[in-house]
Amino acid sequence: MFSKEQILKALSKVFHPEKGKDIVTLGMISEIESGENGISLTIVPEKSNDPFISSIRSTIVKTIKEVLGPNAVINEIKVQPKVIVGKQHEKHREVLPEVTNIIAVSSGKGGVGKSTIAVNLAIALARKGFSVGLLDADVYGPSVPKMFDAEKYRPEVKRENNTDHIIPLTKYGVKVLSTGFFVDQADPVIWRGPMASNFLKQLITQGEWGVLDYLLVDLPPGTSDIHLTLVQEVPVTGAIVVTTPQDVALADAVKGISMFRSDKINVPVLGLVENMSWFTPAELPSNKYYIFGKEGGKKLAEKMKVPLLGQIPLIQSICEGSDNGQPVALGDSLTGNAFMELAVALVERVNERNKDKRPTVKLQITK
Ligand SMILES: Nc1ncnc2c1ncn2[C@@H]1O[C@H](COP(=O)(O)OP(=O)(O)OP(=O)(O)O)[C@@H](O)[C@H]1O
Ligand SMILES: [Mg+2]
Numbered sequence: 001m002f003s004k005e006q007i008l009k010a011l012s013k014v015f016h017p018e019k020g021k022d023i024v025t026l027g028m029i030s031e032i033e034s035g036e037n038g039i040s041l042t043i044v045p046e047k048s049n050d051p052f053i054s055s056i057r058s059t060i061v062k063t064i065k066e067v068l069g070p071n072a073v074i075n076e077i078k079v080q081p082k083v084i085v086g087k088q089h090e091k092h093r094e095v096l097p098e099v100t101n102i103i104a105v106s107s108g109k110g111g112v113g114k115s116t117i118a119v120n121l122a123i124a125l126a127r128k129g130f131s132v133g134l135l136d137a138d139v140y141g142p143s144v145p146k147m148f149d150a151e152k153y154r155p156e157v158k159r160e161n162n163t164d165h166i167i168p169l170t171k172y173g174v175k176v177l178s179t180g181f182f183v184d185q186a187d188p189v190i191w192r193g194p195m196a197s198n199f200l201k202q203l204i205t206q207g208e209w210g211v212l213d214y215l216l217v218d219l220p221p222g223t224s225d226i227h228l229t230l231v232q233e234v235p236v237t238g239a240i241v242v243t244t245p246q247d248v249a250l251a252d253a254v255k256g257i258s259m260f261r262s263d264k265i266n267v268p269v270l271g272l273v274e275n276m277s278w279f280t281p282a283e284l285p286s287n288k289y290y291i292f293g294k295e296g297g298k299k300l301a302e303k304m305k306v307p308l309l310g311q312i313p314l315i316q317s318i319c320e321g322s323d324n325g326q327p328v329a330l331g332d333s334l335t336g337n338a339f340m341e342l343a344v345a346l347v348e349r350v351n352e353r354n355k356d357k358r359p360t361v362k363l364q365i366t367k
Pocket of ligand 2 (some may be wrong): 114115141143273
């Protein structure tokens with residue numbers, strides 16, 4: 001067994017080929033452990049697609065042996081992209097002070113796959129090692145409980161210091177709260193606008209979210225009171241807009257993007273996700289059928305000058321996984337990997353945004 005200091009000293013002999021500094025000075029090392037099976041560590045590159053990662057890995061294995069002797073073996077090297085903390089965190093903020101990034105998942109049109117994308121992205125981010133929360137803000141049609149196979153889950157509410165604290169469900173590595181956890185799914189939910197907004201406020205402010213790298217918020221379709229409540233209640237880091245490639249969805253996606261970009265709301269659009277980009281049947285996995293048109297989302301992203309974060313095909317297993325409460329992002333199938341790639345694209349986009357954008361402030365409504 002080796003001490004952390006010994007290991008760090010050895011690692012300081014490993015240089016990043018491009019940056020010309022050693023990986024310890026560059027702050028690329030986190031979590032070192034020396035156990036019976038050898039040394040495990042996590043490297044945190046600034047970019048997850050850093051082309052030098054594999055050469056750094058092999059240099060670490062070699063250098064550890066050279067410096068600490070032949071008994072020093074590497075058990076595991078994990079790679080985790082860095083979470084850059086945005087300027088919104090430089091100031092103390094009252095609401096969700098321990099949540100680094102709040103991401104709204106929205107669309108113009110209903111049924112394009114917001115919830116599917118939000119749920120699978122949350123699971124993929126958790127599998128990458130981030131701490132993740134998912135808030136299902138679709139008070140009118142919550143679909144997250146079914147997708148987590150948790151329709152019967154009723155959150156515990158703890159009363160402390162005269163405030164109720166709502167305990168989220170923790171499943172698949174994600175902390176989840178849904179309006180659907182509080183109502184019987186068979187009953188039609190009739191909300192007056194202010195009731196829905198108040199309920200959402202409670203889930204945001206009284207949810208025991210704890211420390212999170214990302215809180216994803218699955219929004220109802222279109223542009224509603226719920227959207228306003230969210231941007232009034234919390235400083236949203238940015239929004240993802242989901243669309244399918246067909247014209248009717250694209251037209252509504254433009255409205256969604258314009259809403260976030262409007263002077264009143266002013267939330268950065270992190271990117272567009274094109275869902276149901278093509279259909280691939282299970283028995284012909286290399287065939288692509290562009291049933292909703294080809295690359296409509298991609299072209300819209302170019303036109304509106306928003307990054308295209310990813311294209312997700314229409315695949316039966318995605319729908320089945322959601323219906324069975326076993327989202328595809330839990331596994332390493334082709335579709336599971338598509339969501340892992342989407343997660344990496346999102347992390348990088350959020351980091352870029354946090355480097356150069358001013359903090360999003362809460363929207364103030366003056367009457
Ligand atoms: N890529 C995909 N492949 C297969 N099925 C999909 C895909 N994306 C979404 N679906 C299915 O399409 C339906 C609608 O998706 P989802 O509920 O995620 O959309 P939504 O935008 O959240 O809808 P709403 O506007 O009602 O909230 C669901 O049955 C879902 O399983
Ligand atoms: Mg939905």
